[in-house]
Amino acid sequence: MPYANSIRFAWASAVAASLFVGGCSSDAPGASCKPEGLPASCPMPIPSWSNEVSQIFMTGCAPCHLPGGVEDSAEDFSTYAGVLRVAGTVEGQISSCAMPPDDAGALSAADRTALLAWFACSAPNN
Numbered sequence: 001m002p003y004a005n006s007i008r009f010a011w012a013s014a015v016a017a018s019l020f021v022g023g024c025s026s027d028a029p030g031a032s033c034k035p036e037g038l039p040a041s042c043p044m045p046i047p048s049w050s051n052e053v054s055q056i057f058m059t060g061c062a063p064c065h066l067p068g069g070v071e072d073s074a075e076d077f078s079t080y081a082g083v084l085r086v087a088g089t090v091e092g093q094i095s096s097c098a099m100p101p102d103d104a105g106a107l108s109a110a111d112r113t114a115l116l117a118w119f120a121c122s123a124p125n126n
Helices: 002-021 049-060 080-085 087-095 109-120
Strands: none
C-alpha cells in the first residue's frame, strides 16, 4: 500500500530528525511539546478516527485548518478525507512539534501520542 509506505517513511524521518536535533528545543516552535513516545509499530487497540482522532483534530487543528477558519486554510481538518489528503505532512508537523504552534494552544502529550499511533497504523477510517 503506497500510503502506508509514505507514512512509515515520514515517521522514520521524524524519528531520525529527533535523534539528531534532540527533540523540541526551547527556541523551536512547539517548545512545550513533550510526546510520550513515538510508536514503533501500530499499537493495539488501533486508535479510532471516529471515537478519538477526529475529536483531537477538531479541537487542536481544525480551528485554523478549515476553510473560513482562523487562517482561512485551504486544508479541511474537520473531515477524514481532508486530513488524509495531507497525512504525511501532518504527521511530520505533529511529530516534530511544529504544529500546533505555541500561540494556538498545545496538544497534550497523550493527544500527540494518539495521533502518531493512528498514523503508525496507516491512518485508518475506523
